[in-house]
Amino acid sequence: xxxxxxxxxxxxxxxxxxxxxxxxxxxxxxxxxxxxxxxxxxxxxxxxxxxxxxxxxxxxxxxxxxxxxxxxxxxxxxxxxxxxxxxxxxxxxxxxxxxxxxxxxxxxxxxxxxxxxxxxxxxxxxxxxxxxxxxxxxxxxxxxxxxxxxxxxxxxxxxxxxxxxxxxxxxxxxxxxxxxxxxxxxxxxxxxxxxxxxxxxxxxxxxxxxxxxxxx
Ligand SMILES: N[C@@H](CCC(=O)N[C@@H](CS)C(=O)NCC(=O)O)C(=O)O
Numbered sequence: 001x002x003x004x005x006x007x008x009x010x011x012x013x014x015x016x017x018x019x020x021x022x023x024x025x026x027x028x029x030x031x032x033x034x035x036x037x038x039x040x041x042x043x044x045x046x047x048x049x050x051x052x053x054x055x056x057x058x059x060x061x062x063x064x065x066x067x068x069x070x071x072x073x074x075x076x077x078x079x080x081x082x083x084x085x086x087x088x089x090x091x092x093x094x095x096x097x098x099x100x101x102x103x104x105x106x107x108x109x110x111x112x113x114x115x116x117x118x119x120x121x122x123x124x125x126x127x128x129x130x131x132x133x134x135x136x137x138x139x140x141x142x143x144x145x146x147x148x149x150x151x152x153x154x155x156x157x158x159x160x161x162x163x164x165x166x167x168x169x170x171x172x173x174x175x176x177x178x179x180x181x182x183x184x185x186x187x188x189x190x191x192x193x194x195x196x197x198x199x200x201x202x203x204x205x206x207x208x209x210x211x212x213x214x215x216x
Contacts, residue, residue, distance in 0.1 A: 002027040002069075006034075006049030008208035009112075011101070011160040012062040013050040014201050019066055019156045021197035023076045027052075063093065066153065078153040088147060092139050092154045096161055099132035104165040111168045112212075122172055129169065133181035142184045144191055151195070159192045160201075 004020065004027055006013035020027045034040065036047045044051040044060035051060035054072070059065050070079055079086045106125050109115030117125075140146050146154035162185065166178035179185050192198050
């Protein structure tokens with residue numbers, strides 16, 4: 001049995017939750033905020049969430065978790081069988097996380113946590129996120145899924161990340177940069193949300209966000 005630790009407002013948490021659900025892996029959720037206590041650091045070295053508990057021990061870093069789940073539970077695969085197509089999935093994930101999500105993340109302090117991003121940061125993020133999204137648009141086929149006709153790990157990653165990036169950019173720049181660079185993204189998000197498991201993740205995230213914002 002797997003235990004998933006973290007909070008449902010986190011896009012990385014929701015990436016793993018959707019993977020667990022789509023792969024039909026039994027799991028339980030343990031609500032835990034990121035933190036620097038020894039209790040968290042001993043299970044996730046920088047105190048970040050998500051991390052999981054496996055029968056063999058703890059595992060952090062969402063991509064390492066995703067690949068572990070694929071190896072440990074191969075029955076319902078999220079990666080294609082073909083080696084090149086698997087490579088394309090990994091290329092896509094690396095690109096979206098390094099060149100889009102991690103760039104936009106510099107805005108989340110202001111968007112979610114009452115902080116303030118400097119104008120210099122906002123200008124820098126705008127330029128870099130536009131470059132990242134331009135590249136992403138070249139990879140993403142939307143035919144109708146992120147990388148082809150089959151739902152795959154690329155969708156498990158794109159769906160939570162692009163929604164948060166889109167939200168953050170709208171809050172900071174008053175522009176939906178994701179929609180500007182990836183035409184058809186709204187239909188794509190709807191397509192993923194027609195899946196019952198994505199609906200579960202979405203409903204839980206909405207409740208967590210409501211609780212989070214009502215506390216502020
Ligand atoms: N590379 C990590 C990123 C995870 C991450 O950034 N988690 C955020 C929540 S979405 C977190 O724990 N932030 C707290 C911190 O950075 O200290 C992964 O893929 O799991």
